[in-house]
Amino acid sequence: MKYLLVNLVLITVLLSHKGLLSDIDKGYGIGDYATDFSLPDINGKRVSLADFKDAKGYLVIFTCNTCPYAIAYEDRIIDLDKKYKTKGVPVIAINPNDPDLQPADDVQHMKKRATEKGFTFPYLVDEKQEIFPQYGATKTPHVYLLEKTEQGNVVRYIGTIDDNYSDASSVKTKYVENAIDAMLSGEQIPLTTTRAIGCSIKSRKR
CATH class of the missing domain: 4.10.910 (30s ribosomal protein s13; domain 2)
Structure with a gap:
């Protein structure tokens, strides 16, 4: 026995x-191929990665309206989108929380938040809570950098945005920026995984 x-x-x-x-x-690991998705944005329009024809990659970020960590990173997420979407790497934000468990994460609150903050990127709803488990996301925010290749969208980085969520001015290492810069330059990404810092995703019982 x-x-x-x-x-x-x-x-x-x-x-x-x-x-x-x-x-x-x-969930996905580094080097895995991430399948596409089709999710509604705050206006009900369905958005997928394939819609971004000229993209070289995607910065998929699971985030929300209510988590203090996600709120602390909002301006930096906007800055990432402004800096890198012109280089072919747009931000795609997805709210994975169940609004029945977190009412302030419903579509109306998402729309209000996006307007107030001037989001420059799509803010999508993981309406069936099927996408975040597929990626393996557990926190808000949780970041996945994908590289678009002929074979598919390859996961190149997973984790947090930088090393100081509470104070952007005190950040010493910008993990996501370093990863994107290396990917676009065809260089080895210096650090491919970090621990996501944030709130647990509010998931309904299955």
Whole structure:
């Protein structure tokens, strides 16, 4: 019995490593291909990555109206979009929270927030809460940098935006900017994963 249990553990670890157990292997990893999505924006228009024909990549950010961390990063997310969408890497923001659990994250509040802050990027609703689990997002904000290639959209960076959520003026390392700059230059990204800092995603029970 002892040897049987050991073998079962080893098989489970092996399958998990190879991504064959869906309940263990959740979300994308670096180098994975991210499938496209079609989600409604705050005006009801459906948006997908394929809509951005001239894109070289995408900065998919799971964020919301209510999390203090997400709010602290809003201006920096706007700045990222302004800086990089002209270089072919637009921001695509997705609100993954269930409005039944967090009413201030419903579409009307999203629309109000986007107007007040002057969002320059699409603000989408993960209406069925199917996309954030596919990516493996657990926080708001949670960032995924994708590179558009002939084979598909490759995940190049996962994590947080920089090393100081509370004070933009004290940031020492801009993880996302470093990753995008390296990707666009065809260089190796110096750090491909960091720990996302933020609030837990408010997900309905399945």
